[in-house]
Every structure is written in C-alpha cells, then in structure tokens.
Amino acid sequence: MKKKIFYLAAFFVTTSLSACKDDFLTTTPKGVINQQALETKKGVDALLIGAYSLLDGVGSGNTSWHSAITNWVYGAVAADDTYKGTDAGDQPEITFIETYNWLPTNTHFRGKWRNVYDGVARCNDVLQVMANAKDMTPAEKAQVTAEARFLRGHYHFEAKKMWNNVPYIDEKTYDTSNPESTKVPNKEDIWPKIEADFKAAYDVLPVNQTQKGRATKYAAAAYLAKVYMFQRKFAQAKPLLDEIIASNKYTLVPLFYDNFNAATNNNSESIFEVQMSVNDGSPGGTNGNNGNILNYPYTGPWNCCGFEQPSQNLVNAFQTENGLPLLDTYNNVDVKNDEGLNATDPFTPHSGPLDPRLDHTVGRRGIPYLDHGMHTGKPWVRDQAYAGPYSPKKAVWSKGFSHATNRNNSLNYRLIRLAHVLLWRAEVAVEENDLEKARTLVNQVRSRASNPAGFVKMSDGSPAANYVIATYSSPFASQTTARKAVQFETRLETGMEGHRFFDLVRWGIADQVLNTYVAKEKLKRTYLNGATFKKGVNEYYPIPQAEIINSTVGGVNTLTQNPGY
Secondary structure, eight states: OOTHHHHHHHHHHHHTTOSOOSOGGGOOOTTOOOHHHHSSHHHHHHHHHHHHHTTTSOOSTTOSGGGOTTOIIIIIITTTSEEEESOTTSSHHHHHHHTTOOOTTOHHHHHHHHHHHHHHHHHHHHHHHHTTOSSOOHHHHHHHHHHHHHHHHHHHHHHHHHHSSOOOOOTTTOBTTBTTTTOOOSOSOOHHHHHHHHHHHHHHSOSOOSSTTSOOHHHHHHHHHHHHHHTTOHHHHHHHHHHHHHTTOOOOOSSGGGGGOGGGTTOTTEEEEEOOOOSSSOGGGTTTTGGGTTOSOSSTTSOOOOEEEEOHHHHHTTBEETTEEOTTTTTSSOOOOOTTOOTTSOOOOOOSOBOTTHHHHEEOTTSBOTTSOBOOOTTTSSOHHHHOSOEEOTTOOOTTSOBSSSSOBOOOEEEEEHHHHHHHHHHHHHHTTOHHHHHHHHHHHHHHHTOGGGSOBOTTSSBSSOBOOOOOOSOOSSHHHHHHHHHHHHHHHHTTSSOHHHHHHHHTOHHHHHHHHHHHHTTTSGGGTTOOOOTTTTTSOOOOHHHHHHTEETTEESSOOOTTO
C-alpha cells in the first residue's frame, strides 16, 4: 500500500466538494475537507491511509530526519552504533544528542513529538469520522478500527520509548468543541493502554491483507510482544512469539542482504514493513525514505550528506574467533581502516576473521559498496578526522532500483521481521533459564548469516573479506553468558537499524555500555570528551519545551518535564 494512494484518495474527496452550491457564503474553502464528505467508506479509508502515511516519520510540518522511522538519531547516534558523522558544523544539534547534552529546546525532540502525536490524531480522526459513516458494514468498521488502533498503538509506543512520561490520547479524549481537550497530563503510565490497542488489533485483524503494508494479525501479535519485552513481561510475550513462529507464515530469507534491498521489499521474513515509494507524484520524492535523506556518502552518486557514520566500536563488534563473536574482548583491537589515507594511497583491508554481516551494515575501504564500486574513503567521507572512515549501508539504494532523487528511494523499512521475533524469544528463554532453547534460536539467526551465497563478493566472485562465522556448538556456560550472547547477537543482526539505544535501556545496561564506549571512543573522536550518560536521566529524552508551553490550561502546564532536565 504505497503512500501515493493517500494523495489519490485525498484528491477524490477534495474534488467531490467542488460542485457549485446555491450560496457561495457556505462554500467550503479550497483545500479544506468538509467532515461530512469524509463520512463514507471511501472517506474513512482516505483518512486511514493518511494515518499510515506518517509511519515513515515525514509529513508533520517540516519534520524529516527529526522523526525518521529508523530513529537513526535517537536509536543509533545516541548509542554506540554510529557517530553523527559529516563534519562538526553540520547539524550541531545532533552532536548535543550524541554527547548526552540534551536540552528540551532541541528542535529534533519536538520534531519527533509532533510526528507521533500527529499520527495519534490521524488515528483518532479515523475512528471519530467512521462513527457517522452509513455505507460501511459492521465487519468493515471492525477492520478499520483494528487498523487504526494498531497504528495508534505504534505512535504511542514511539512516544513511550522516547520520553516514558507521555500522555495517551484516544478518540474519546478529543472534543471538537474544546481545542484544549487533548492537553492531557503525562503522569499516567500508558503501557496498559498501548497493550489494549495492540490486543484489540490482534483480536480482529486478518492473517493476510490484500494490500501490502496494512497491519495484520501477526504484526499486531509481534508488536504486542515487543511492548511486553520493553516491560520485561516475558511470560506474556512468550505465547505471542511462539504463535508467530509456529504459524510458519514467516521464514528467514536465505540472504541477509534481502532485508535491505528494495527488490525484495515485503519478503517472507517481514512481519510489518513501512512502505516507501518514489515517482508517485509526491513533492521531491518525499515518500521515499526522506527521513534518511542525510545518511549517504558525502560524494559519489548521492552528492550529500555524510551523516550516520558507523562507529569503530560497531565495526569491532563483528570480529570473530573460531567463528564466534568476542563477547568481552571485541573492542580490544580495532579492525584495520583507512583513516588518514587519501583515496590514491595504497590500502589493504583487515585480514582477520569477520562476521559477514559487517559488510552489509558498514561501508569501508576496499570492500564493494553495494553495486556502486569500491568504497573509497576520501572523498566519499567528508571529514575522517572528525567522524571516522566508514559509511552507512543498510538504507542506501542499489543501482537499477527506483529512486526519485540522488537519495530518495523505494527501499522499505522492515520495522519488525522474523529475526527480531526469534531473538526476542531467545531473550525470554534466557530469563526462564532455558539456555538450550536460547542457543537454538540464536543459531537460527547465525546460520542464515553464514550462508556463503549471501557474502559480499569481489568482481571475481570471491568473498570480499575473511568471513568466518559459526553457530554455538556448545551449551552456554551460564545464564549470564547466554544473556550476553543474545544481546550481542541482537546488535550484530540489527546494527544501524535504530534499535540499539532503546535495547540498551530496556536491558538496563545503557549507562555501563555507553560510558564504557565513550571512554575509548573519545580517544578517536575528541568531541566526545566530557560526554557522560547519566543513569536515571538519559534513559529518556526531555519533553520538548515548546510542547510544555503549548500544554498550558488556565496558566498551568499540563505536561511535566522528565526528571533531570
């Protein structure tokens, strides 16, 4: 279900209002849709597609990368996966986020807030307008309600994991006659209401949808399980995860890269996927990954902008010994890189054993960069001394597939895929001390990664690096070791997909991991000097100051700032 459908639906509704009327004084202004005109099956579906259209994070005012579905700023740059990238003078407000100098006035936080609550509002519009639609059957209304509640659950989940103390707003909260009705305090824990939205969606949604991108029963099950995982409600998550796995509806795609390839959008592994489209009439190709528009090599065919450069710490995590990750010592020795070298200087890539997922995640010198030739370092990297020698790779388009501009493209974002479900289920097994179950699940993910057909290849067909990966052949020595192995595998599998910061927080290890990361990484990236993750504060971002001011009713703020800000 591409976002262009929204434009067509909106056009249909708008043009239906253009007929002449007897009294020009009561004519609906151009560009404004009369609510009564939307109280039809077609009108309601147009509104629903509008709610879907904000999933990519683009479309709320001028927000773009501020609210990208990939959460690359909040989930990767704020963690140990990536640096802001580019150079010191470009988007310095992201550097404040990277160094844990979080100010409520930072415009990025407000951009994210606006997107998620605009999304909530669109979901509520669907439910309010549908109540008056006379040409819909009860079954059709139930389906639309389930999809709207799934989306509302998603938008509230994004808010909850960002700020923790956030308001929950449903269709009963908003009163069209009272513009202050949505100024709701943020003192209530909204997890139960998020759960209720996903549970309601799960109970009604079909296993299959005729249009790609619409929520399904198993998408709701997986999202509900994810909500439980964030609360450490493992017993509640377990049956949902088992149901998804046992359904056999989803399979790991044979090639790891197919999860980041536009040619294999909506593949057998994908449980819920945010749809991207280009050449659909949207202005400037903004339906095509506009939230990631900065995250390409600085030159080459993209011609901008050099953000989200992988950290040395992330690259080091892909080192192996006897095919297994170095859980405790991976960061002792750096993977060889070309920092400080010119593109014409001789360079031989790292020769030690590596997990093959590295070169699907990170662009590095001497390794093919998709089908764009060899990654060259300079000048593809804007300022190596500032942000290192690497480039992002998972969200970059390949030649021959649709892109509207140098960077806007039709590569979907796999928000939930089977590998996530398997690793969540492995987490549950660890906490139940079922270590063999956890090992089996982790090995499923590693077995796919070990498929030689999926290795990055040189032009002669040989592996581009010394890829050595194996499964865990011996039982985990302890629950602690098993937990570490599952968490490490999650990083290797999902690196640079925007989950890392939130995973560290829900695991309760963010302060340890990120302060250890900064202690070494600041020796390479000097702007990290002084950066400190403050336990009890930096697990959640500050409520945007503008939203606190806007929440005022009768001279009193209804929103309360998070602790420590």
